[in-house]
Amino acid sequence: MSVLDIKDLQVSIETEQGKKEILRGVDLTISSDEIHAVMGPNGSGKSTLAYTIAGHPRYTVDGGSITLDGEDVLGMSVDERARAGLFLAMQYPVEIPGVTVSNFLRTAKTAVSGEAPRVREWIGDVRTAMESLRMDPSFGERNVNEGFSGGEKKRHEILQMELLRPRFAVLDETDSGLDVDALRIVSEGVNRIKGETLLGVLLITHYTRILRYIQPDHVHVFVNGRVAEQGGPELAERLEEEGYDRYLKAGV
Amino acid sequence: MTVIDTTPVVPVQTRSERPWSFDPEDFERPTGREVNWKLSDLRRLAPLLVDEETEAGERSLDYDTGDAEARGLLVESTGHDAAPRGEIFQPEDLASAIAWKRCANALHVRLPEGQAVEAPVVVRIAGRGADVHGNAHIVIEAMPGSQGTVVLSHEGSAAYAQNVEILVRPGARLEVVSVQDWEDDAVHAAAHQAVVEQGGFLRHIVASFGGGVVRVNPSVRLAGEHAEGELFGLSFADAGQHLESQVYLHHEGVSTKGDVLYKGALQGEGARSVWIGDVLIGSGATGTDSYEKNQNLVLTDGTRADSIPNLEIETGDIAGAGHASATGRFDDEQLFYLQSRGIEEEEARRLVVIGFLMEIVQKVGVPEVEERLAAAIEEELRRGASLAPASRAGA
16 A cells, blocks of 8 residues: 655745745545545645645755655656656646657556556557547547547546556546546546555545536545535535635635 | 758749850859859869869769669660750759759660569769869650659769759659768769659659769759659768758649658767758649648757748749758657667667658668668768767757
8 A cells, every 4th residue: 555645735836926835734634545636726726735735846845855765756756656646637738749559658668667568458448448439440540649538638637547557546626627428438537547556646626516427435625725625526526516715715 | 859950042033034055155163152152162163173084985974774784774864965964954053063964874764665674774974083073964754654663872082073964754763862971081072853744653762872072953944733752761860071061942833742851860070961942833734732841850969051932922822832851969758668668778779860861761661772771870870989979959
């Protein structure tokens, strides 16, 4: 069992108006068999948390720590974090012109596992994963994210998660922009991977919709860069009915 | 990509009105102020501006046409007055006029009417030394309904002025790939001029890797109704190299379609690229659909990329026309994405550069040519591996 431990995390970004604090002391502990949902209104710092865990250079950590089984994650480069078993499914994955999906997947797999995958086995794994995400085989010959629809981009993120086998996955608004069918396919993917391997999930979302398909063990409500409330799945149900107004009015 | 500089310039004259002549005497020696020379390396190109006998007896460079003759694709070389030489070609600068005059026998590659020529016709052109001045005229003719690929592959060293006349007859589909893989001290100025007749299709690709100064200027007239032209280019400029393309696409016929995309990478002190893209949509070219774009990726400090798109439209009745130009350093978001999948920074940079240029390679559509170009890109990257990356944008 692995543990991803976030303690008193404080994060800021540089803007044209100067430094802007976004996370103001976040505590979160996730075991590699748990699903945690982080919910909150726009601008509450949910995505900042996701990108800080992954190590995006735009975000400056002013205090606190992130450790993975005691190892200092903040001291690792972006690629070291991925090789340590962290994965971020992005909300807006970028296009990489001229790099095909199959080349990209093989390069990433080789990097994460430290050796090139055996060709025959790998081709089979990719085909199976693509089939279960209802992706056409021709997908592999397309350039990474180039001309992908919103749903294709998200499926491609989950495909990578399935093939790279991380210990912890952060899903940053994976549900946004998906229709019901795509949402079901993507959620099934997450649940399937979770069933096959030890995987801790940090599910970041604005809406409760995806939680009908992916059942969280814990729910954290983010407001203004802090955890304003936490609880079990019942908290999500309450948010479904009441929204975030309660927290915003309270000015937490 | 970070946009550093976009310089749209209004041309001083309509591109089609540029003077031309077969006689070198009609051209002034360029001073560097002329619209078509102002960004060129005239000092190094100077040997090509000397009107001297070069092709007396034997040619100044070696031409290897492989099995083209056996396949019946070569026409006996043609003199100045032998059609179709000069059917559409009009020298527009001094080097080109000298090349016209001094090349007595043009090489003539012809794809026979109605035939799909499977394997690409490869013409290997090898220089014999930087001090050997050569002049050439090459005719590539795709007869009606024919289909095929012709590759001009340059290597060795030379001071080489070259005219390439490309004739795409009605309904023909022709791909012309010019690969510049010269030694560091070679200078090469080429004027490609093409006409695409009714329903014809030309894909023209310029790939410049090696050479001191390489200037390959393609002009394409989409003359016939429904003629199509794809003009692609890729260049990889290293320290001290000057790689240039002045591209001209003239929509003349009704419902013609044009797509221009040139991509360049630059690495090392003094690496230089120049791209001038002129698109002219003539008054009769109703229903035109045209787009041109130039993108440059700066890999190290000390490089310079000039990028000048020009678009002239003489009819309002078109389907679409646009242009774009961007020169920038690495896109940090692309690097982040790849690194977040465990790929180390250096490998991620390599993937991004290869991918950036592979967009052109992927358009070739002929596997053996694609493999060759991909290998050349890999070789360029190996050469630049020790160079420090460009400082981050905004840093």
